[in-house]
Amino acid sequence: MRSAAVNGTTLAYVDEGPREGTPIVFSHSLFFDHTMYDGLLDRFTREGFRVVSYDHRNQGASAPAPRGELDMDTLAEDAAALIEHLGLGKCHFVGNSLGGFIALRLAARRPDLLLSAASLCSSAEEEHQLEQFAPLADHLAAHGAEQVIDTLMYIMFGDTSLAERPELCAPWREFMVRLGPSIGDSALGVIHRDSLVEELSGCRVPVLAIAGSEDHAYPQPTSGEHIAAAAGGTHVTVESAGHSVALEQVDVVADHLRRHFAAVPAPLR
Secondary structure, three states, X not given: OEEEEEOOEEEEEEEEOOOOOOEEEEEOOOOOOHHHHHHHHHHHHHOOOEEEEEOOOOOOOOOOOOHHHOOHHHHHHHHHHHHHHOOOOOEEEEEEOHHHHHHHHHHHHOHXXXXXXXXXXXXXXXXXXXXXXXXXXXXXXXXXXXXXHHHHHHHHOOHHHHHHOHHHHHHHHHXXXXXXXXXXXXXXXXXXXXXXXXXXXXXXXXXXXXXEOOOOOOOOOOOOHHHHHHHOOEEEEEOOOOOOHHHHOHHHHHHHHHHHHHOOOOOOO
């Protein structure tokens, strides 16, 4: 991986594909890292896109950070700074869950950086399950993920994946079991976020909201219809997928993203 010193932190990232290709930036979910997009990265680099996939501060191989620097606004500023640091020009920005919160903030606040935004299993609203998620985040901050791994797997994957796809779920279960207490600080930043609905009014960036039919965290209409209505965008629902739709239905998501990208004029390079 490469690293970039941006916005007061150091972000780890991969940068693949032809330099002259239209850029796509992938932003991962809480509890994961950039490798959740390996399947999409492989597909889009083969198709001639330049693909950047990075780890958020305090996650993956990026630098640790204190709780006070893990709010969604700071993470969105990190993403903007990385885009500028890499000289990408305007890019497509794709985010799953936490990454979707960032995608929508960039669409609302930094249209100068984006060709389009895609929000996967995310929300433009404040956290509606705060009473349920706050104790979980507090436990993570005190003890790490091991004791609550079953709960995390239920939140992050759909019923079909959990029942029928051990080859997908087992490696991520092992990954999440190893997460230490610092992940709780990132989780608190996720759930204590502000609504973005008013900011998205009049959004000038094409927004696609992808929902999973088995999402236990942000089901429709939160993750699809509501985002599309707020941003003047479009939404789709992917069957047999939970909260990690980018992992659970890679081919279907890739097809939706291709159509979304194709509807946007290519940038002048």
